Amino acid sequence: MNDNYIPMKQQFFYYEGSLDYYSSSGAYVFHPIENDFNVITDNPIVEEYEGNLVSEIQQMFNDWISQTIRVYKNENYVEFDWIVGPIPNITSYEVLGKEIITRYTTNMKTDSVFYTDSNGREIMKRVRDFRPSWNFSIDEYISSNYYPITSKILIRDEKNDLEVAVLTDRGQSGTSLNDGEVELMLHRESKVDDGLGVEEELQELAYGVGLVVRGSHYVNSGSFINTRRGDSPTYQQKDIAQRKLLSAWTFLSPTNHLSFEDYKAKHTLQFEGLTRSLPANVQILTLEPWTETSFLLRLEHVYEINEHPDWSTTATVDFNDLFTTFEIISIRETTLGANQGLDEHERLYFKPDKETVEEKVHGGSHDPEWKIWKKKSKVYSYTVKEEEDEEYSIERLEELKIQLKPMQIRTFIIDIQIK
Incomplete structure (x- = not known):
């Protein structure tokens, strides 16, 4: 991928949840009974299919775990479409609770370091068995190294200039317990309450059996020092997140037996809300009605400082004639929650x-x-603070142009006129 070859092995495992009175594994606590895991199987049933646009490997690990691996032509990721559940013996107290994980293993030298996203935005550096603000003692080797994953976890081999990232389609938890590994929690169930308020076991049922969970991981790799715009893993991962994790909703409607030409004549088959594209480092977070003649608009800069040589720069957005269905006649900046004008805000x-x-x-x-x-x-x-703070200063908005610094989110109330 991206002219780099990285050997990778992907497997499913499960931990057995502790029944310890003081720290049993449950809804709020992940506490495996031992610092070890159980292998699902290394010999799944496999079927392969080759196509012009996509190639698939379908795997059946057992009665309750299966997976389809898809490699698309002219794409820069590999998709792992997994299905887990119902977990067997979920209501039986004769066996321990199972906490199912998937693990991606490479030969990369990562020096105990991995990275996770912070609520889908900035990337946070994590070091195994270490905390930057206090002396860390290891009591729970596995769970103490788990972190929340909103959209991405990645590892880097600094010496060989290689990066592997796994993008998730939902909030999960993950870690890197050994160099070159990425591990993500997929499904859980517990036999006892963890004593932290729910007062029930983690045993979610549907129609009398345990829940079935289906999701996708998107694996991207490449040279993280690469400065070319389209080939940078950072740029590609932003693009994957936009297309896969923030994809548009699809709706189906009856055609009422119309032919395609008749349906096309009576309906709008394509709509564009913008007259031109926004800068590649800017996206619209919110656009919703505020009053009859105004909208709430939030814009986000999606890159961090020094994350990309081209896109980690201040972006300019011109609101003049930006939207196809209305024009902006005035604009007022507010605080992030839109409950107060920014010019009225005192920090x-x-x-x-x-x-x-x-x-x-x-x-x-x-x-x-x-x-x-x-x-x-x-x-x-x-x-x-009475003096003006540059970060919270307001430009003259009469020209309907604003700037966004890396990772900045700005909120506006815009008055509009329908075109």
Whole structure:
């Protein structure tokens, strides 16, 4: 892929959930009974199909796990379309709960480092068995290295200039427990309550049997130092996310026995809401009616600082004649939640004082005696910053042009006139 060859092996495993009274695996807790996993099978039933546009490998691992791997012509990703469930013996208390994962294994040297997205936006560096702000002691080797994955997890081989990213189609959790590996949690069930408020086991049923979960992973790889616009893995992953994870909804309607020509004459088969494309590093987050003559509009810069040599730059958006069905006659910038004009917004700046106070904190429901613990907290005072902050300054919007810095989101109320 992208003129790079990276050997990869993909497998399914499961952990068995702990029944420990103080930290049983459940809705809020992932606690495997051992720092080990169980192999589903290394010998699935396989069928291969070759086509002009796509080639498929269909795999059946057992009665409740199957997968289709698709390699598309002229695409820069491989799709793993997996189906897991119903998990067997989900209501039986004679067996431990199963927590099913998929693991992608390569020969890359990643030095205990991997990266996860932060709510689908910035990429956060993770280091196995390490926390940047305190001395980390390893009590739960597996679960302590799991992180939330909204849309992407990736690993890099700095020496060989290689990157492998796995894009998810839903929020999951994941990790890299060994160099060159990416692991994602797919499905879970537990036998006991974890004691954190739900007061029930994690046993989701549909029609009397466990749930079936289906999803897709999109695997992309390449040279992460590559500076060419279209060949950069970062650019490709943004494009995959737009097309696959944020794809348009599809609706079907009856044709009422009309021929295609008659249907085409009576209906609009193609619609474009913009007169021109936005910059490649900008997308519309929100466009919804606000009043009869105004809309709420949010724009987002999708690149981080220094993430891409071309697109991690300030973007300019010209609202003049941008939309096909209406024109903007005035614009007002607001706070992110659109509940206050940005020119009316006063930020509070907190400064820690030297003294501390003691707070009483409950030990939690797993503490049999619900002991009261004490902790020391800093006291903070705040002031209203009066001088202008460049990040929150407002341009003159009469020209209907705005700028977006990397990762910036700006919110506007726009008054419109129908064309």
